[in-house]
Amino acid sequence: MEIRPWRPGDQQLLIAAQRDLSRASLSSRFFVGTSTLPVKYLRYVAHAPRERWDAQVATHRGRLLGWAEFARLPARPDEADIAVLVIDAWQRQGVATALFRAMIPRAAAAGIRVAHADIEPGNRAARAMIAAVFGDTIRASFEDGLLHYKMPV
Numbered sequence: 001m002e003i004r005p006w007r008p009g010d011q012q013l014l015i016a017a018q019r020d021l022s023r024a025s026l027s028s029r030f031f032v033g034t035s036t037l038p039v040k041y042l043r044y045v046a047h048a049p050r051e052r053w054d055a056q057v058a059t060h061r062g063r064l065l066g067w068a069e070f071a072r073l074p075a076r077p078d079e080a081d082i083a084v085l086v087i088d089a090w091q092r093q094g095v096a097t098a099l100f101r102a103m104i105p106r107a108a109a110a111g112i113r114v115a116h117a118d119i120e121p122g123n124r125a126a127r128a129m130i131a132a133v134f135g136d137t138i139r140a141s142f143e144d145g146l147l148h149y150k151m152p153v
């Protein structure tokens, strides 16, 4: 597995990875029932300025295994929303943990001090992953039907 920063053109890897992502995984990430990556999202990641949105990707033999991203909050430039998605066949093998371990120092170097993550209450995998990466003392607040995690970077 190779972990590296996002490069221009990587949206093509995301498009190809859609066949490896179940509806359940995609829906957990985007909070709507979907079998594909939202077109608006793909357009955004293809063109977003790096200082506003950046990601770390995991690949294996040219195939995308997953990616972790941070999107700076426009009103609070030292805070960012973070998210991660790992293809189904590679889940529970440490990919998300490795992605975050590589991404967090980059976010810190870019001036991010606080990370926010929204997770569906029933998403046990994501809750366990947050505890594994950020420590199990991190507590979430419940807002608009989602668990909202706020973590120091």
Ligand SMILES: CC(C)(COP(=O)(O)OP(=O)(O)OC[C@H]1O[C@@H](n2cnc3c(N)ncnc32)[C@H](O)[C@@H]1OP(=O)(O)O)[C@@H](O)C(=O)NCCC(=O)NCCS
Binding pocket: 024, 025, 026, 028, 029, 082, 083, 084, 085, 086, 087, 090, 091, 092, 093, 094, 095, 096, 097, 098, 117, 118, 119, 123, 124, 125, 126, 127, 128, 129, 130, 132
């Ligand atoms: C959540 C998700 C990113 C985890 O990715 P992953 O590569 O499987 O995670 P890792 O293998 O690095 O595991 C991290 C921790 O979570 C735990 N974990 C992962 N999947 C789990 C599951 N289904 N049930 C319980 N614990 C789980 C692991 O045991 C590990 O803990 P440990 O280090 O204490 O053993 C992956 O399930 C996914 O892509 N889900 C769909 C998208 C999503 O929900 N994204 C989160 C929204 S931000």
